[in-house]
Amino acid sequence: MNDPAGRFTLRQLSCFVAACEGGGIGAAANRLHLAQATVSGAIADLERTLGVQLLVRGRRRAATPSPAGRELLAQASDVLAAAARLDERSSALRGEVSGELPVGCLVTLAPAVAPAVCRAFEARWPRATVTLVPAHQGELLARLREGTIAVAITYDLGLNPAVEFSPLAPAPPYALIPAGHRLAAAGSAELAELATDPFLLLDLPLSRNYFLGLFRAAALEPIVARRVADPELLRSLVAWGYGYTLANALPGPERAVDGTPLRALPLRGGPAPPRVGLARRAGLEPTRTATAFAEACTDALATRWGQA
Amino acid sequence: MNDPAGRFTLRQLSCFVAACEGGGIGAAANRLHLAQATVSGAIADLERTLGVQLLVRGRRRAATPSPAGRELLAQASDVLAAAARLDERSSALRGEVSGELPVGCLVTLAPAVAPAVCRAFEARWPRATVTLVPAHQGELLARLREGTIAVAITYDLGLNPAVEFSPLAPAPPYALIPAGHRLAAAGSAELAELATDPFLLLDLPLSRNYFLGLFRAAALEPIVARRVADPELLRSLVAWGYGYTLANALPGPERAVDGTPLRALPLRGGPAPPRVGLARRAGLEPTRTATAFAEACTDALATRWGQA
DNA sequence: CAACTATCATCGGAAAAGACGATGAACGAC
DNA sequence: GTCGTTCATCGTCTTTTCCGATGATAGTTG
Structure with missing residues (x-):
């Protein structure tokens, strides 16, 4: 990969796009809360690294994109738009409950609890969807470790210290x-x-x-x-x-x-019964969506399983 | 606009993606020809600005993306892919003859010369296309100035010092x-x-x-x-x-x-005849495509117009 | 024709960020 | 317990970024 990072920066693209759309370098500087010299230099650097003259500088008139600049402007906007989507999605991940949540579930437990839990969660948070991964304990733990699932519904049996377990309900034999x-x-x-x-x-x-x-x-x-x-x-x-x-x-x-x-x-008689609960990777703070899922599990199992 | 530039950098995204795909931070550092500390810091900074934990760090095992990181990985790749396209397109603009070339042509000249010239150019360079803009002299000059057209086919009459004129053929009255x-x-x-x-x-x-x-x-x-x-x-x-x-x-x-x-x-008798030729914005070095168009004009007019 | 204005480039210094090597901590394997 | 692997942290040095001031240019105005 001839890495595009390192050749130019998002800031340079931002200056370029702002200058094209905002009517000149000085105007762009105001809009971006930067000094005019900064924007001028950023665009000059960008032109140098791309090897293409992007702007037609009028001394009196504001700078406008050259034909080549006009073409690259679209591509530069694409880059910034993609960056904005990333930014937006990350704040969504931080703040709201949405998107896809990969959830592991012990195969023997899945038919009994997964439908009810997923239904409750998705009804409460319509913008989120659960992707269910049924697996045996070993695979669940491996997937928790490697991040393929955010949380697993399983027993507190055979766990290791790398996972954190929050019990939901006892499961006596x-x-x-x-x-x-x-x-x-x-x-x-x-x-x-x-x-x-x-x-x-x-x-x-x-x-x-x-x-x-x-x-x-x-x-x-x-x-x-x-x-x-x-x-x-x-x-x-x-x-x-x-x-x-x-x-x-x-x-x-x-x-x-x-x-x-x-x-x-x-x-x-017999020893203390195992418990059904949620296993998460220890030390990995859950997203808002994962927390909401945990709450939905508590609710769903309290009503469904509690009196069983 | 809550500008995404300034919040994170392409370099950070590059480090993140490389760590996800390349099996760990150290491996990514090798691939990117950076120090391990640099990659580690870049990803940590990215996690801080995005407010999302992106990687699950195993001390023994290589770091892998967290569930949230896995989701953002796709978006980050999009940004880098868009940046790569921009980079690629810019080197194409620098090196090859392709894409769209906006060409102005004096309305009175257009029917006589534009078809032949465009045909010759596009036959020689199939990956390029000409967008013809017929206009009067004043508009042609304005468009040259503002960069809406890369070149104009016109007479050397009523030009100003801001345009450079390359004569192609005399046009005696x-x-x-x-x-x-x-x-x-x-x-x-x-x-x-x-x-x-x-x-x-x-x-x-x-x-x-x-x-x-x-x-x-x-x-x-x-x-x-x-x-x-x-x-x-x-x-x-x-x-x-x-x-x-x-x-x-x-x-x-x-x-x-x-x-x-x-x-x-x-x-x-009469004064020296005007000349038909190509007008370009002075001080704006032409792209490879524009140069190729100029050559095509010379060829086409030499054969078609020369003996008229 | 001269002063004026709007626009952008350049310059030098200060501040911030980036990159590096070395060191340290955690975890798993032997 | 010891070793090897992997990543985080620290201090330092280099590079970049950013700014205000100054200079240059061209169109406009008096």
């Missing part, structure tokens, strides 16, 4: 059991009551470790009958009696996708 | 007489032989003074029968026997537009 299970009538269960059943493990990076960790914490050994990476398939398998499984987040309807009924039982 | 005139068989004429006939004056700003001046120089008094501003109408009037007239430039076909015949007689 549930057990999912077939409708005809011996505990189906109970209001809740303990992990020990289930451990003798075949266990269907949600085999995703974060879930895998978390759920197995629950058994370890209770000094139990689950009978892992199957490892399944798809949450909906898992629900179906439970409904059809292949075993039980554990899940966080919203328990969902008490039917699998094919209509077969199942039951969700809150788990008693 | 002709007398136009009806086909049945008593001098129709002569090969040429003197003004005195015609002065007793009714004179039809081409009543245009420049012509008026020039033709009456010819009589004054010969100490003759023409019988001004009519003043007409349209050259073609004048030829018709001559052809129909209303009198004689004088003209420069090419004599044209020996018929008026309606087919009535007339004759053109070179004038003997």
Whole structure:
């Protein structure tokens, strides 16, 4: 790249355009709040670096653009207009809630919370749009670090000190059991009551470790009958009696996708439940838009999730 | 206008873009042939003036754009791209023959010479186009002065020292007489032989003074029968026997537009004939395109006009 | 024709910004 | 813990920018 920066400056272009449009160098100097000598020199420098005579200097009459200057005037105005757009957009980023906000969301959490949250945010701030990036925890953290997403909706599990976490709601684990299970009538269960059943493990990076960790914490050994990476398939398998499984987040309807009924039982005991919340890059002060999104999440989850 | 110039510089934008695309601040410094401290400071300044954090600094990892920075990166690139276009266009103006060239032409001269000259020029330089501005001498001079036209095709009459004139061809005056005139068989004429006939004056700003001046120089008094501003109408009037007239430039076909015949007689004696040529603003060095146009004029008029 | 006015260029000094090298701090890898 | 990488900060030097004053020029006016 033969860099145009370093050859001429925005100030020079500004002087040139002002002199063309404002009727002379002196007039431009007034408008730009500069000395006449400054504007004169800036344009002379610009002419030298571009190698083109831009202005026709009349001694008596104000300077006017030369034919070549007239042509370059349009291009110079383009540069200044682009600079003005950048300036405008930056103050918008600083001040208003608008534009595109890239938001990451843990895949297992996305269907339950992303639509409601995005809807609430975009309804409140119509000039902003959310670009949703569903990913697993590792990718979310990488993207937060590299700036591809401004914020991530996820659990406070497996985080590192480079991200800051603001909890929104606790997500206590549930057990999912077939409708005809011996505990189906109970209001809740303990992990020990289930451990003798075949266990269907949600085999995703974060879930895998978390759920197995629950058994370890209770000094139990689950009978892992199957490892399944798809949450909906898992629900179906439970409904059809292949075993039980554990899940966080919203328990969902008490039917699998094919209509077969199942039951969700809150788990008693165990360690403190994980929390759903917003993860941001530590040390990166959020834009106004990102802050507004965080507020919208608080509101949306308080009403939707709070009583679940 | 809240001037964007003065708030940030092209150099700062260049550093920012290079850091985003080049994988870190140090790498950008190498690419831009600047010290790492310079690039770091430039980006920090830009962040301060824009009020937006642009980069996520990893101590170990290279700095990457933040979400907001990613958005502004596009705008910054636009500014630099526009600046690059300006730079490119200016070197093109300096070096190659292209773009639009505004050319003035005296109205009375335009039909005879403009098409041939423009055709020759545009055939030789296909990337350039001529915008023809037909006007009277006064407007041509004003436009040369104010830069609306780069060059004018006109006579060396009524010029002022602010324009530089390059003659292309002499344009000796002709007398136009009806086909049945008593001098129709002569090969040429003197003004005195015609002065007793009714004179039809081409009543245009420049012509008026020039033709009456010819009589004054010969100490003759023409019988001004009519003043007409349209050259073609004048030829018709001559052809129909209303009198004689004088003209420069090419004599044209020996018929008026309606087919009535007339004759053109070179004038003997009189002062040195005016010349057709190119007028340019004095002290304004021509662009490469304007120079090429001048050459095309020389070529075209040498072949077309030379033997007339 | 001479004084006047409007316009721009040039000059020299003062202030600000830019650029550099060296140093220091943070983070990850070994 | 130590090393290597990456970036920020500091002090200094150079360059640029900016200004007011002065000079030059051309059209206008008396």
